[in-house]
Amino acid sequence: MSDELSRLIQRVGLGDRPAFRELYRLTSAKLFGVCLRVLREKSEAEDALQEVYVKIWHNAGRFAVTGQSPVSWLAAVARNHAIDRIRARRPQAVDIGLVPEIADAAPDPEQASVAAGERQRIENCLGKLKADRAEAVRGAYLEGYSYQELAERYSMPINTVRTWLRRSLLQLRECLQA
Amino acid sequence: MTSAADVPPEDDLLAAEYALGVLPQAERLALQQRLATDQELARRVWFWEEQMAPMAAAIAPVEPPAALLADVERRLFPAAPEAAGWWESLRFWQGLSAALLCLVVIAGGLAVLVSRQPPVGGYVVELSSTPSGLQLAAYYDARSGTLKLNRVAGVPAAGRDYQLWVIAGQNPPVSLGVLPADSVVALKLPPQLAAKLGAKAVLAVSDEPKGGSPTGLPTGAVLAAAPLTAI
Known part of the structure; x- marks a missing residue:
């Protein structure tokens, strides 16, 4: 799956439209899930997903230099765009308590097996953090929480949250690079 | 992949915060501008994105509307003959x-x-x-x-x-x-x-x-x- 995605992204980088269509077929549900999770609004997530695939088409030629796995690269394109949108749209935090929860589903088996090793690594390292700090990192990644939203969520001054999240990131780095 | 030692410590933290998505908007935009020219900083962002991406396994796939691909293709290939389908x-x-x-x-x-x-x-x-x-x-x-x-x-x-x-x-x-x-x-x-x-x-x-x-x-x-x- 991963090799196939790499090949498809490289072909998209060469302007191969059928490859683009196939890449979309294989990855759009996952990336729509990512956009929906951060943006929490269907119509906005749909607009975002369009932009994401326009970016994928234009930036696919640069995929190889990132040294990333295709799944990571695609997830980063989608997340970065969704975060850009939500920060531009919502400089003020929404009331996190009112945000509807979107249920998690188990990842599909193929993806699970590809990602299992990597996932274990980040999960192991998150597991070494204090529970609330690991939860903050996950919340920021999955829900797109800003420092301001994390501060409201944990009832802490924003600078305090930033200090402890940065400390968590340093610990993570040490663990990930060990 | 460069190591954290290749960039100033503050830059590596900014790269991590950017990849995580927590930076306040003004700092986020400033960092994006730097990424256009600062290759080492970009490499650190790629490192962090790669490390964090497995967390996305927890996100459920959701089928987008069927017409969305055609919308994307119309935007990308406006003058192209209709090859859809x-x-x-x-x-x-x-x-x-x-x-x-x-x-x-x-x-x-x-x-x-x-x-x-x-x-x-x-x-x-x-x-x-x-x-x-x-x-x-x-x-x-x-x-x-x-x-x-x-x-x-x-x-x-x-x-x-x-x-x-x-x-x-x-x-x-x-x-x-x-x-x-x-x-x-x-x-x-x-x-x-x-x-x-x-x-x-x-x-x-x-x-x-x-x-x-x-x-x-x-x-x-x-x-x-x-x-x-x-x-």
Whole structure:
């Protein structure tokens, strides 16, 4: 799956439209899930997903230099765009308590097996953090929480949250690079 | 992948915060500007994105609306001829053509073609299309790289041509050229095309402007498609 995605992204980088269509077929549900999770609004997530695939088409030629796995690269394109949108749209935090929860589903088996090793690594390292700090990192990644939203969520001054999240990131780095 | 030691410690933290998405908007925009020119900083962002991406496994896939891909393609390829749906129609025709193969008593041209050929290293396919009336039998001799075509019935509309394609696996169709006007022809395929024909390859015919598709991919209706069968 991963090799196939790499090949498809490289072909998209060469302007191969059928490859683009196939890449979309294989990855759009996952990336729509990512956009929906951060943006929490269907119509906005749909607009975002369009932009994401326009970016994928234009930036696919640069995929190889990132040294990333295709799944990571695609997830980063989608997340970065969704975060850009939500920060531009919502400089003020929404009331996190009112945000509807979107249920998690188990990842599909193929993806699970590809990602299992990597996932274990980040999960192991998150597991070494204090529970609330690991939860903050996950919340920021999955829900797109800003420092301001994390501060409201944990009832802490924003600078305090930033200090402890940065400390968590340093610990993570040490663990990930060990 | 560069290590954290290659950038100032503050930059590595900014890269991590950017990848995580927590930076306040002004800092986020400032960092994006730097990323355009600062390769080492970009490498640290890629490192962090790569490390964090497995967390996305917890996000459930959600099917986007069916029309979304067409919207994206309209934005990306506004002037392109309408190629949408070729694969869908191909699938349809594959199914139909396979069904026809079971029903049609293969007679005439195909039988003649086959009987003249050694039975090893050969493939046959029959392509039929009800709306256009096209009936095409093909025999491919893998050893000589020769594709023999017998158009039993069907001619393209005025100003149109029928174009023959080969599809190997998941790859995009590759043109084998416009069908010549003669009903029986033998095409000697260059090695790079010959390599694409074989078991599981699919032959397809599409309706194209005179002279063939301007894009290198099917632009008109796919009239018929069927897999090669080894004989």
